[in-house]
Amino acid sequence: MQILEQKVEGKDMMQFMADLLEKNEKQEIEIERGKLSVSILKQMNNYSRLKLDAEKFELKKAESGLHNIGE
Numbered sequence: 001m002q003i004l005e006q007k008v009e010g011k012d013m014m015q016f017m018a019d020l021l022e023k024n025e026k027q028e029i030e031i032e033r034g035k036l037s038v039s040i041l042k043q044m045n046n047y048s049r050l051k052l053d054a055e056k057f058e059l060k061k062a063e064s065g066l067h068n069i070g071e
Helices: 013-070
Strands: none
Touching: none
């Protein structure tokens, strides 16, 4: 009985599948890394907005205090 070896891209089937799985895992890791980066950037953006809102509030408070002094 003769066994035929199937080759894909010059590699035997087992090696081709192993390489494909490894490539897939690396791509999944990159996707997760990207999601984490997006999450961190969103948190930084939210922090900046909160800080800006707090500064605006303090400025309005200071401006209204100055107007009350002149009355």
